[in-house]
Amino acid sequence: MTLPQVCVSYILRRTDDGRTQVMLGRKKKGLGLGNFVGLGGKLEPGETPVDAAVREIHEESGLSVRASDLVPMGRLRYWFPHRPAWSQESSVFVCSIWSGTPKESDELNPEWFDQGALPLAEMWDDAKQWLPGVLAGKPIFADFTFGADLATVVEHSAQVDQPGRECQDHTGPIRGSRITSESPALVVDHNGS
Numbered sequence: 001m002t003l004p005q006v007c008v009s010y011i012l013r014r015t016d017d018g019r020t021q022v023m024l025g026r027k028k029k030g031l032g033l034g035n036f037v038g039l040g041g042k043l044e045p046g047e048t049p050v051d052a053a054v055r056e057i058h059e060e061s062g063l064s065v066r067a068s069d070l071v072p073m074g075r076l077r078y079w080f081p082h083r084p085a086w087s088q089e090s091s092v093f094v095c096s097i098w099s100g101t102p103k104e105s106d107e108l109n110p111e112w113f114d115q116g117a118l119p120l121a122e123m124w125d126d127a128k129q130w131l132p133g134v135l136a137g138k139p140i141f142a143d144f145t146f147g148a149d150l151a152t153v154v155e156h157s158a159q160v161d162q163p164g165r166e167c168q169d170h171t172g173p174i175r176g177s178r179i180t181s182e183s184p185a186l187v188v189d190h191n192g193s
């Protein structure tokens with residue numbers, strides 16, 4: 001079965017005192033209203049997941065990213081047998097190199113959270129099972145099935161047939177960091193460029 005394709009991206013920054021933070025926002029409308037979510041949404045016709053991620057990041061947060069700076073971290077499938085129209089397949093990205101000043105959009109109001117203090121109780125139920133790992137550099141290929149309440153994961157299966165070779169380690173040694181001309185935030189550049 002072909003599921004509707006969506007993407008989600010987690011923008012990272014490094015604070016002056018060395019903490020890694022991730023950008024999340026409370027969803028203002030649509031699926032998952034009120035949950036803290038990463039930046040993302042549905043692919044438009046003809047878009048690749050990377051194209052969509054670049055566009056959604058800009059639309060939802062005002063930040064600009066280059067496609068080549070998006071690090072693919074895997075693929076999630078959400079199954080809602082009690083509301084099949086909600087079932088989706090999501091491509092997951094992490095991005096540490098960006099420019100711009102975060103600003104509120106009609107989708108969400110971006111906020112920074114310490115990597116070790118994620119608001120998991122206020123996110124989709126599946127997030128606790130994979131987001132800390134993804135932010136720590138562990139790729140994820142998994143299926144989550146939601147129950148009749150449309151909110152609770154009742155089944156979870158990791159895809160053992162997916163080697164994760166398409167993913168890259170985004171947590172390697174930090175060889176450089178820079179502050180972009182437009183951004184007040186310290187942007188961690190893992191490529192040292």
Ligand SMILES: Nc1[nH]c(=O)nc2c1ncn2[C@H]1C[C@H](O)[C@@H](COP(=O)(O)OP(=O)(O)OP(=O)(O)O)O1
Pocket residue numbers: 006007008029030031032039040041042043078088090107124125126127
């Ligand atoms: N179980 C789940 N866990 C999760 O982390 N994100 C989920 C999820 N189920 C759906 N999503 C996300 C994926 C996608 O980014 C978003 C889809 O919600 P919507 O259909 O409301 O579309 P959006 O409004 O976000 O997208 P656009 O309209 O394309 O901007 O919800």
